[in-house]
Amino acid sequence: MIPVIAPDIGSLRGHAAKRLSILDAAAHVFCREGYGGANIDMVAMEAGVSRQTIYNHHGDKEKLFLAVVREVTERINAGIFDTLSTFPDKPGDLHADLTAFGIRMVRNCICSRDGRFLRKLIQSEGDRYPELFATWLKDGPGRTWSALAARFARLALAGHLQLDDPDLAARQFLALVRVDLEMGMMLGVTPTESELQTSASAAVTTFLRAYARADRP
Template sequence: MTTAQTCSPAIPAAPPRGLSTKRLSILTAATEVFCREGFSGACIDEIAVEASVSRQTIYNHYRDKEALFVAIVEDIMARTGAGLSAIVSTFPASPSDIDGELEAFAIRLVRNCLCNHDGRFLRKLLQSEGERYPHLFEAWRRKGSGLPVDAISGLFLRLKTTRLLDIEDVDLAARQFLALINADLQVTTLFGGIPTEEDIGSAARNAVKTFLRAYPSPADRA
């Protein structure tokens, strides 16, 4: 069973370093409008009204609607990357139960990166606008479907170095790990649903079970 969702990504209550309050207001309003109207249906005048700024103020910060949209995508990706790094930092340095720790990690990843407001927002816009405006999602594609794999690759490199997992290509393993987690959730998320805790737990267990068959510990492979 899935629950209903809202589209808008979570916008920080306080502006991140280097981001002015006015610019944050523009991004917040633009996110709401793009989510509601799509890229083609959104207009700068409507965004200006919701942000309580003038049309010219928006153009002073962003040269056109495309630049504003790309800024939103990049802002979401930056938050996603920071959140992922924080999740990776919670992984034990010397895990005693690699199966259990990877499963718990997968659950945290789904909750906080794949199925949070930001993740759902990007999926909705990709489904509605990705084919018509593929260039708007270029940064998303470069980063591996919007979720940077560098942090996960770093984790797998650490597990490889400590001989907890037998992995030859950590970047490939990171992409495969993400794909396995998504395998049981993609139908639900494709149609705008939010996976239940039971769905997330089941997806994590199935993903880790399959992943560890491909990348067991050296001791298990011997």
């Protein structure tokens, strides 16, 4: 019988930690230099490893960039789906409950460290390297829109909303809750709690004017 050798847990953890350290360093470099200006040597210096280590873990610059976007997208998705679990499926006050939910979405997902990083990267590099963000579009916003649309569809089924296209409603809701904050966030300004409240309340008012049932107050 061939003996079964248990994996070295410490070694696996060390490998994973080094991989995340490289990705974090690469995120800083790509954000600071842009995709075109960054190179493997800069990432190696930032991470405190050799360039060969980066090649061993991630391959060339394009594969490293894609790994960074994938890692950040997964972390953002974790925050988004955690927040989606607080969606008001059985609202007592539809306006107030959707406003509170909108605030949580902006604070936990759009204003998070990862959200700010990805927004800056897309703004600076999205038009020059759209192919690098194709996976992000499918696995990031694509999943969020679908999950939120399903929740709005349930609200409509329960009689709270009147929707012909839940997917469109989901995209419009997300656009509305962030539109008044977008300019400041592009400049790196984190909105205050008062600004979050005002923006989300106005967004929900507009949203319900379009989608609230006519027989509901």
